[in-house]
Amino acid sequence: MTQGAGMTVVSRSLISDEASVSENVFPLGLTPAIVTLRNGAQLRVVSGGAPVMSLKFDEAASRLSLLDGPGDPKRALPALSAATEAALGWSPAAAQFVLDLGNRPQLIAHLLKHGLMEARGSEFVVEPGLVMQRPDNWLADADRPPLPLHYVMTDGKRHPRRPVKPEGVVYARFIPWLSQTISFRALDREADLPLFHRWMNDPRVAAFWDEDGDLDKHRAYIARLQADPHMLPLIGCFDDVPFSYFEIYWAKENRIAPFYDAGDYDRGWHVVVGEDAYRGRQFISAWLPSLMHYMFLDDCRTQRIVGEPAAAHVQQLRNLERSGFATIKNFDFPHKRATLVMLLRERFFGDRLWLPAATEAAVRA
Incomplete structure (x- = not known):
């Protein structure tokens, strides 16, 4: 386990043997360890072994539907960010994903503000080129503003x-x-x-x-x-x-x-x-x-x-x-x-x- 500046890189040795890494498990690169698990069309986001969020992943329709998650938008954002990276990894040819959040106006406003998705008519769309420009999933010091x-x-x-x-x-x-x-x-x-x-x-x-x-x-x-x-x-x-x-x-x-x-x-x-x-x-x-x-x-x-x-x-x-x-x-x-x-x-x-x-x-x- 590599450590530095308070961060730890997740390696395969930390992932449960119950699933194949390439097919069913998608870890976030940095800790705290947030991992997206896939079982058919269901995605579960866990952090430190504790469930955080569940979603339905309709790969054929390029659609992610939130089933259950934290009510606090600030806690939901990193979990959804991890889930979208995993979905892009499992379905790299998808042009975009529709994100169905149901009746959650506070979460919708928070995600729009932070650029994880954008409004397209009555739907909310996740664009790969935008998601990959959000530093949260990859940078150890993602909160540091530009000098x-x-x-x-x-x-x-x-x-x-x-x-x-x-x-x-x-x-x-x-x-x-x-x-x-x-x-x-x-x-x-x-x-x-x-x-x-x-x-x-x-x-x-x-x-x-x-x-x-x-x-x-x-x-x-x-x-x-x-x-x-x-x-x-x-x-x-x-x-x-x-x-x-x-x-x-x-x-x-x-x-x-x-x-x-x-x-x-x-x-x-x-x-x-x-x-x-x-x-x-x-x-x-x-x-x-x-x-x-x-x-x-x-x-x-x-x-x-x-x-x-x-x-x-x-x-x-x-x-x-x-x-x-x-x-x-x-x-x-x-x-x-x-x-x-x-x-x-x-x-x-x-x-x-x-x-x-x-x-x-x-x-x-």
Whole structure:
């Protein structure tokens, strides 16, 4: 069980053996552990083993009907949010869901206010692209408001002041097609140093990163990033097992900024998949959209995510194209020939790019 910043990532070991994880159980990525259980057309949302809500799930009609739940809308909202994520996971090709709440005017008003659904004539509709932009199910610090806009200067670059860096787990999401939970946590300089050191000295990684070296070099490298407000180093895990290292950056004050018209809240990223067991398309289909999802949720003003992979890294460019990134141009960094790629927020949520490519194509068909 991975812990940090008061959060715990749910792994499969915490789920009862009475049901198959992939078919009948859909856990929320973060604790307190809220789990949606499915038995035919009936959904039950439980928290800490206690029943919270029951619904009827008419998958063929794309309809969720509330049967029983808490009278307090503030308690009902997280349970309904968990149930809608589970319904989307079990029925990814559904264009939308109709949410039947019966005669519950206070709950209806609360859900409309918080964006879980929208009114369409006499019905209330759950749109996948809207649900996935609500941070509650995935962000450890979902209640944190965006930092007010205040411009500062760094090395002659004018940019918004950046928020204090998080600690511990920042994001978690259950991946139904893997039956695993992916999570991202802030890198711990000392605890994660041996892992970082081993990954950076992997010849396959060193060929692209050129950061192989001894422990002192890597300790200093991490320290520089942690002291830099525009950089956030993360460790990615599948079911608590570390598999990758990520660097997330604000583009406006990054080295990429001179090569395109960087927006105030554009973000970019670098990745090292350090464990061979987690290479391949099935894992890319989980960690890549989840990382993009985290960056879009972390600040709702982020409209674009950019990358600058080596122009010679053909496989990575193919993976990015399949994941919705557009190729903008090639350009020259001092250390490499790079390709500028870009993902729009509107495309990510509009085309449901949090899903594997095959499912996404079925949705559009």
